[in-house]
Amino acid sequence: MQVSIETTSGLERRLTVGVPADQIESEVNKRLQQAAKTVRINGFRKGKVPMKVVKQRFGAGVRQEVVGEVMSRSFYDAVTKEDVKPAGQPSIEPKQMEEGKDLEFVATFEVYPEIELSDFSDLEVTRLTAEVTDADIDKMIEVLQKQQATWEDIKRKAKKGDRVNINYVGTKDGEPFEGGSAENQFLVLGSDSMIPGFEKGLIGCKAGEEHVLDLTFPDDYQAEDLRGAAVQFTVTVNGASAQKLPELDDAFFEKYGVTEGGLEKFREEVKENMARELKNAAQAKVKTQVMDALVEKHSVDLPKALVKSEVGTLRNQMVQRFGGAANNPQMDFASLLPDDMFTEQAERRVKLGLVVGEIIKANDIKADADRVRSMIEELASTYQEPDEVINHYYSNRDLLASVESAVLEDQVVDFLLAKAKVEEKASSYDEVIKPAEKDA
Known part of the structure; x- marks a missing residue:
């Protein structure tokens, strides 16, 4: 196999690959011989069809199939040989496919950018701290009452x-x-x-x-x-x-899963949920500051293929969020949402993914098994049968990988916070919970 690679522009690469003709013809003949043993053609007994007839009938289709597989396999062998990492799927264009001649094709693709990590010692982060007070609980209970009013x-x-x-x-x-x-x-x-x-x-x-x-x-x-x-x-x-507003009685408490213990137990449950929400909101605000700093500190060439893929993901998430496909399966809601709606967010997510990935790689950070377990247990705690949910996560590779990815992000944040200047600021429950204001 002959391989040559050139840089066309920025992250784009052009790979020219040549595959010897005998490699193609050998595989085509092998498949035709296998087909001859089972194919049924009028006028011939099974397994007795002459190879010439088999080739006339099926040769073109088999050859096309073999060429497609060889180009795909050869592309990945070639990028491995050249030590390049494609970002997204390549565009493959055959240049020479004539029978009896060497196969030649050109693959155009983008590669992942080289990322130079910044110095994080000047990173400044504000961590909001708060406690759940009795007044906060009273306010939350009133909100719950209004929901049932x-x-x-x-x-x-x-x-x-x-x-x-x-x-x-x-x-x-x-x-x-x-x-x-x-x-x-x-x-x-x-x-x-x-x-x-x-x-x-x-x-x-x-x-x-x-x-x-x-x-x-x-x-x-x-x-x-x-x-x-x-x-x-x-x-x-x-x-x-x-x-x-409904009375704070056993009937009301039961709607929120509290079947005994009365008002005292109900307040305990409300406080516990609020404390968990407070913790998550405080951590999210810190994480947002760190991620914003990563975006600001790094200039990265973004592979168009990755941005395009992320735009598609965001578009599909919006369609699902608003139930478009479920409410009207005949309508292609995704086509009504232009790329421009999602491009900026997609670019941010791709950039963060690349930078965070480089930090993980450069510092050999691996997902902590105990933190993975803790996150799964916290997710499962909101279900009636938490043990079943935990087992489901550990038996599903994709679900487990999503949690491991989230834990890795959190570990990157912790890694950077250890280098940053962190100021703690006393706050209230409402201030911590309130979503961060977006710039106009």
Whole structure:
């Protein structure tokens, strides 16, 4: 096998491979001889079909199959010989496939970039610390109560937190505008679901009343023709209701898996879950800071094939998240989502994957078995039969590999934190749990 390789541009490589003709013909003849023993052709007994007839009937198809397999195998033998690591699948173009002549093909592909790791001694990280207080537990229990709340009709004036059922018509310069009307719409006053001033204008309303609201759309409203526009809403209040929270009794506790121990046990369970959430959120914020620093500190040429693959993954995740394929299998939702929606995030993920991989390789970091076990046990603890879940993870290579990958990332973060300047900042439960604000 003859091999030559050249750099075409950046990470792209062009590999030319030549395979001797006798290697191809030998494999083709071998398969035709095997086929001759079993093939059935009218006018001939099984196993007695002349090789000339077998070759006429099946030669072209067998040769095409052999050439495809040889090109694929030869490509991977060639990149091993040349000590290059392809990033993504190659584009293979045959140059010479004529029978009796040496096979020649060209494979174009990208390679993984060389990554020079930065110095991490100047890395600065803020670690938020907090405790779950009784007030935090009270607040969480109220949230759980609101999830199970019912609504009761009221005759009094509606106030913040009450729910109204309304019809409304919006007009701009005296004419109705698209999307500005609705009937029998429920609205919780104070939920900030509508444009500024809409809900405030309904505070104090009662069922059966009509209110006219003169409002202005925000300058950054999504509909361009309504940005900053002065409009008028005529609102009819069909009804109003107040939220009634359920009692903190055994029936309520049982809905959250607490069957004995009453309020005291329920509070313990809530605190335990909140503490776990607090720990995970604090770790996630630290990890995000470290990962952001890795992105900022490294300049990496990204293989287009890897970015394209990651774009596809993100697109499919979005389709699945919103149930597109399940709700309408006839509609190809993925094709409606352009690459540009995911390119920036895909590039970040590919870059992080390459840099983290290089840190793991350079420092010979291996997934800690105890940490893998601990993570699986924590994941399993939220299920009714945790032992079955644990066994399932250890019996499924893909699931286990996903946990090992997550543990490796955490170990990389710990490795970098050991070199970084870490400042601890006392905080509250709500501040730690609150998602990090994204730049505009």
